[in-house]
Amino acid sequence: MIILRLVTDYLAAAAEKWPGKIAVVDEVRQMTYGELWREAERIGAFLASRMEKKAPVALWFGLEGRSIAASQGIVLAGLPYAPLDISMPKKRLAKIFGTLEASAIITNRVCSEDVKKFAATLPQVPEVYTYEDMTEVKPSGAELAILDRVESVRTEDDALSIIFTSGSTGSPKGVISSHRMLTACTQWQVKALHMDETTVRAAQSPLYFAMGAYLDVYATIAAGGELHLLPKSLFLFKRKLISELARRKINLIFWVPSVMRSIVESKALALEELPPLRTIAFCGEPMPPQILAEWFKAFPRATFSNHYGSTEVTIAAWQELDRDTVLSMGKPCGEKELVIVTEDGSQAAPGEVGEILVRGPVAVGYLGDRERTEEAFGVEERTGKRFFHTGDLARIDENGDMVYVSRSDAQVKHMGYRIELGEIESAALTIEGLSAGVCLFDKEKDELVLFYVADDALRGKDILRQLSDSLPRYMWPARLKKLEAMPQTEGGKIDRRALKEMF
Amino acid sequence: MKLLEILQEIHPQFDYETSQDFFADGLIDSFDLTRLIAALEEEFDLSIDGTELNAENFKNLDALQGLLLRHGVK
Numbered sequence: 217m218i219i220l221r222l223v224t225d226y227l228a229a230a231a232e233k234w235p236g237k238i239a240v241v242d243e244v245r246q247m248t249y250g251e252l253w254r255e256a257e258r259i260g261a262f263l264a265s266r267m268e269k270k271a272p273v274a275l276w277f278g279l280e281g282r283s284i285a286a287s288q289g290i291v292l293a294g295l296p297y298a299p300l301d302i303s304m305p306k307k308r309l310a311k312i313f314g315t316l317e318a319s320a321i322i323t324n325r326v327c328s329e330d331v332k333k334f335a336a337t338l339p340q341v342p343e344v345y346t347y348e349d350m351t352e353v354k355p356s357g358a359e360l361a362i363l364d365r366v367e368s369v370r371t372e373d374d375a376l377s378i379i380f381t382s383g384s385t386g387s388p389k390g391v392i393s394s395h396r397m398l399t400a401c402t403q404w405q406v407k408a409l410h411m412d413e414t415t416v417r418a419a420q421s422p423l424y425f426a427m428g429a430y431l432d433v434y435a436t437i438a439a440g441g442e443l444h445l446l447p448k449s450l451f452l453f454k455r456k457l458i459s460e461l462a463r464r465k466i467n468l469i470f471w472v473p474s475v476m477r478s479i480v481e482s483k484a485l486a487l488e489e490l491p492p493l494r495t496i497a498f499c500g501e502p503m504p505p506q507i508l509a510e511w512f513k514a515f516p517r518a519t520f521s522n523h524y525g526s527t528e529v530t531i532a533a534w535q536e537l538d539r540d541t542v543l544s545m546g547k548p549c550g551e552k553e554l555v556i557v558t559e560d561g562s563q564a565a566p567g568e569v570g571e572i573l574v575r576g577p578v579a580v581g582y583l584g585d586r587e588r589t590e591e592a593f594g595v596e597e598r599t600g601k602r603f604f605h606t607g608d609l610a611r612i613d614e615n616g617d618m619v620y621v622s623r624s625d626a627q628v629k630h631m632g633y634r635i636e637l638g639e640i641e642s643a644a645l646t647i648e649g650l651s652a653g654v655c656l657f658d659k660e661k662d663e664l665v666l667f668y669v670a671d672d673a674l675r676g677k678d679i680l681r682q683l684s685d686s687l688p689r690y691m692w693p694a695r696l697k698k699l700e701a702m703p704q705t706e707g708g709k710i711d712r713r714a715l716k717e718m719f
Numbered sequence: 720m721k722l723l724e725i726l727q728e729i730h731p732q733f734d735y736e737t738s739q740d741f742f743a744d745g746l747i748d749s750f751d752l753t754r755l756i757a758a759l760e761e762e763f764d765l766s767i768d769g770t771e772l773n774a775e776n777f778k779n780l781d782a783l784q785g786l787l788l789r790h791g792v793k
Contacts, residue, residue, distance in 0.1 A: 448748075448749075453774065454772070455769055483769035486769070676731060680732040694729075
């Protein structure tokens, strides 16, 4: 493995060592390392000579290998990239652009007319460039010289990218990552998951999903492996999914437990031909032990591991598993350190519940939101190390293992997605005729439930229609419950506990 | 019709009657599919086999009715 400073160094090194080797496979195209690098460099040269501001550049792509080349081109030009979930409602995308203040959007020729129309509605209209226009022409000597100059002043503390996650006040939060955070985690993961040029990894989620998706890209490139971007439709029918993994000879997955659970539930692991999986890793939510047991049975020779992390820290802890391991949060990975702190900031005693603090190479902060950045991030005076307040509560058990307890706030995990219930509530409260709305998560059924008070004229159907105009699909409530009035606590607050009794 | 009610329970704002392809039209995604199967199994007291889980059996009302018919639901 190559140990380097900036994420683009991985691609440069891989392109030199394996120019003709397949790097990324999507539905329409496969790209070699040589092509990936050449196209990234062209995009870099194009941007470096045109973008004056250090503003982010947005990526408007479906699941395409080209979006990876584009992201690396943006990075070469010394700019942060922001991958977008283009299936999300335009209203929410507009909110994201309000925070992002992107100077440009890169898309493909097929989408470009739509993107231009959307861009024109924004208060600050970004440039719209197509991938084809940027890569079909060789950059001029002058353009390459500018790229060279821009490239040479980049540092590992530069903002690498911005990923948007659900925000409690109704606007998505943009997490700014740095090269340092990603390279530290990439280096660690390539080693921990024994990745090399024979690795064939299948990405379950697109770039915008969470920082974990970045590792699909960077760890694969650092190892010189092959990354398959699986189309979303493949995840509808799990037996087809498993057969497809077998056909593609996938040997490594790093997926969310929800997907692994639905594969077990659809009995896809009973298929005769299973993929040659050597490494099975998961992250993002707790894994049900009985589901894991089925995977062990189907893949007795694979290495299993459980990971803990978030977009703000990438991977912070992990646990190598064998059949008898009791699932816990495991031990810190790479340069990360985990501490449990109580409300006064002191370290929790064994058994005592407190918040997990992650120290080490963590994200830079939230874009354009100093208040929340200062609340959640900080620098330890004594060591100069950065830290992040995860909002996850945990304790140390009698064996000395860290055990997850719950969230300290209203953030939930639903099908692997991170959701702030507050964002759903603020969207609900913009609906005319709806006077009160509280969203809760029914863990048992894995469903979002919206309790509301509204005029008789407002039908449930209308509420859902309006919510689907402003929220991404995974945030739509599965059930609505109309109430005459919200139950209140003695202190006059909404009684969430009483609402939970009504599930 | 009970089947339509079940579908509308999932997303009341969508029109499941006219769509010929729920997946292409975005009326059902992988989360919804899990809910739909659970609801069908509960409502009609049947068990849908893994081999029946393919787009052809679930893509529209006719396809779903065909699937139910094969399970003896009229």
